[in-house]
Amino acid sequence: MKQERAARTREALVQAAAEAFDRAGFHGTSLGRISKAAGISMGALTFHFPTKDELADTVQLRGLTVTRDAVQRLLTGREAALETVVDLTLELAALLQEEAVVRAAARLTRERESAPQGAPWPSSWLPAVEGLLEAMPAGQLRAGCDPRTVLALVGHLVAGVESYLRSCAAQGCDTCKSAPEQLARIWELALYGIRCGRQG
Template identity: 45%
Template sequence: MKQVRAVRTRRLILEAAAGEFDRHGYAGTPLACVTKSADISMGALTFHFPTKPALADAVESSGIQLTRRVVGCVAELPVSPLAKARSLALSIARLLEECTMVRAAARLTRERSDQNAWTNAWLTYMTELLGRAHEEGRLRSEVAPAAFAESVQFLITGIEEYVRCTTRGAHGDSTAVRRAARTWDLLLYGALPSD
């Protein structure tokens, strides 16, 4: 019974911390805000996560795991590399829109790390897919896959900020995923070979 309660408390702490890190960033989130949000004592928090960096690492790791699961699902799709790349971009946009843990991981990676752990969880595969599409002649010869992938990275960073700064429903049906799809299609239009 104690083990079940400990797992539940740990999960509650991670969810509260993700919400705080997502809204306020690493520097703007004191542990006292996390304890208040989770409605637990500081002792309970430090039992599970002795330091703020340990808590942030755990939130980031959880967001990365969720992102890698989505990447794995996209990898299984029976479609062309270019279609997988589009699906991956839209899936990442959906994750950012729907999952606080993933948004927090994205922000924490940017604010705390030189290694871009969250970004690399999907960008490496995106670059690989665009490289395959390029080899298949589905992109103009002068379009470098890495440069296209970098443009997608900027798109995803913009979606992350859009989701964080926008009140849900404030733009009608203009969700982050729809905006990402429109922008992807524009990027692709400029990269397609002329017939």
């Protein structure tokens, strides 16, 4: 019973911290703000997480785990194809839109100098994209289209989704389009330039 209560307290703190780091960033968030948002005393917070860095480490690693697990589920049984790359980015867009812990991991990656080892958020999905592009059968990309350029395109699109969502949140905009739907339309345009057999 005591362990279950401790686990619930810890989970509540991680969720509150994820939302706070997502909104205000690492430097704009205090332990006091997280304590208040979670409805948990400062003493209980520092018992589980003595420093803000330790709490940020936990949030960042949680975001990576959520992302990595989603990517692995999506790739199960899928072929190395351009459509799979597109679907992977749409999954990332959905995660960024729906999961505060994923948005927090992405933001903490940029803002923290002392991140936990192996925890930059792109490390949870970028190797999968690289693997798909390397294993893609010949003939799926237009002649002269470098897979490294497609990889860069993916990076820019994912970063653009995060920026779009942050802009919507900052403006308090409830009418922003679904990030995955918007990204799917962008891909429709981009694929005309990179898929073999399409006319530019």
